[in-house]
Amino acid sequence: MTARSSVRPIPAIHGGAPVPLPLWRDWRWQLAHRLRTPEALSAALPLTPAERRALAAPAAWRMPLLLTPYTASLLSTLPPSHPLRRAHLPDLREARHAPAEYPDPLGEDAHQVAPHLIHAYPHKVLFLVSRDCATACRYCTRAHLPPCPGCPPPDPDPALRWIAAHPEITDVLLSGGDPLLLPDETLDALLTSLRAIPHVRLLRIGTKVPATLPMRITPALVRILRKHRPLWLSLHFTHPDELTPETKKSLRLLLDAGLPLCSQTVLLRHVNDDESTLRALFENLVLNGVKPYYLHYTDAAQGTAHFRSPIPRGRSLLRALNGTVPGYAIPLFMQDTPGGGGKHPLGPS
Ligand code: SF4
Numbered sequence: 336m337t338a339r340s341s342v343r344p345i346p347a348i349h350g351g352a353p354v355p356l357p358l359w360r361d362w363r364w365q366l367a368h369r370l371r372t373p374e375a376l377s378a379a380l381p382l383t384p385a386e387r388r389a390l391a392a393p394a395a396w397r398m399p400l401l402l403t404p405y406t407a408s409l410l411s412t413l414p415p416s417h418p419l420r421r422a423h424l425p426d427l428r429e430a431r432h433a434p435a436e437y438p439d440p441l442g443e444d445a446h447q448v449a450p451h452l453i454h455a456y457p458h459k460v461l462f463l464v465s466r467d468c469a470t471a472c473r474y475c476t477r478a479h480l481p482p483c484p485g486c487p488p489p490d491p492d493p494a495l496r497w498i499a500a501h502p503e504i505t506d507v508l509l510s511g512g513d514p515l516l517l518p519d520e521t522l523d524a525l526l527t528s529l530r531a532i533p534h535v536r537l538l539r540i541g542t543k544v545p546a547t548l549p550m551r552i553t554p555a556l557v558r559i560l561r562k563h564r565p566l567w568l569s570l571h572f573t574h575p576d577e578l579t580p581e582t583k584k585s586l587r588l589l590l591d592a593g594l595p596l597c598s599q600t601v602l603l604r605h606v607n608d609d610e611s612t613l614r615a616l617f618e619n620l621v622l623n624g625v626k627p628y629y630l631h632y633t634d635a636a637q638g639t640a641h642f643r644s645p646i647p648r649g650r651s652l653l654r655a656l657n658g659t660v661p662g663y664a665i666p667l668f669m670q671d672t673p674g675g676g677g678k679h680p681l682g683p684s
Pocket residue numbers: 467468469470471472474475476477482511512513543571
């Protein structure tokens with residue numbers, strides 16, 4: 336199941352011309368050449384009739400169309416029925432809003448204490464430091480703050496002042512968007528400012544770039560992250576076929592720098608809600624030095640009903656894995672309380 340060969344550029348990504356490997360391996364080139372239109376996607380991938388219908392109806396999309404050339408090339412090596420396509424390509428069902436779905440399902444706006452700073456737990460804050468993601472996920476919880484390619488990052492100063500004035504805050508989770516899309520100097524300056532606040536002890540970064548833009552994990556970036564330890568990385572993985580040689584190399588770079596890695600996965604109907612897929616994902620994460628930490632029940636975000644796999648199914652999948660994979664490979668099954676109020680465990684038992 337796991338893709339074993341390196342992801343190579345498909346010429347269609349670059350107007351039919353071959354892409355030189357030094358460009359391909361440059362994360363800035365990848366960001367600048369993201370696929371953002373139905374025309375670009377149609378040129379890169381053979382599409383199914385349902386995908387074509389969804390691409391022709393952008394008003395139905397809950398998220399923008401946004402793929403790195405790397406992700407598009409990975410998808411091109413997989414069959415058209417592959418579940419990873421559902422995670423990244425528009426679907427007409429996104430236009431359906433089921434009862435008890437919300438535009439801001441975690442009630443983050445109500446917990447905003449400074450611009451881009453969410454305070455939902457007594458001792459920690461969520462700091463939204465970036466407005467862009469490498470590749471848009473169709474099931475994203477923050478569709479009300481969709482990735483904004485090329486937008487400047489938010490001004491962090493008001494949030495930094497709020498954290499400095501609140502000594503009870505010991506734990507800061509950087510998210511977005513994806514914090515690792517910030518330029519090196521910007522990220523370094525931000526982490527330096529946070530480290531200068533005496534009561535901030537733990538820094539965490541939530542990111543999907545090892546899966547969708549692994550070339551972003553450069554030696555220079557790793558040196559910056561290493562400098563600001565203790566710093567944990569919370570990596571977003573969806574499917575075992577994301578664990579390509581490039582992704583594994585990016586994980587090794589992070590591990591070699593002494594950065595602890597854990598993962599979060601959203602349980603997604605017909606994407607990863609089967610035993611063999613979760614087994615392969617969690618086992619391979621452990622074998623590559625990543626502790627599967629959370630399996631999330633899909634948040635109640637508008638237009639995601641087609642992704643929601645029932646809670647009993649998630650529980651039974653984890654029970655099936657229990658005892659048949661290393662204990663390290665079993666994540667906690669969690670739900671974020673709709674409307675805010677934090678996470679609570681759903682199982683496996
Ligand atoms: S990487 Fe995270 S924030 Fe960005 S689109 Fe995907 S789920 Fe949303």
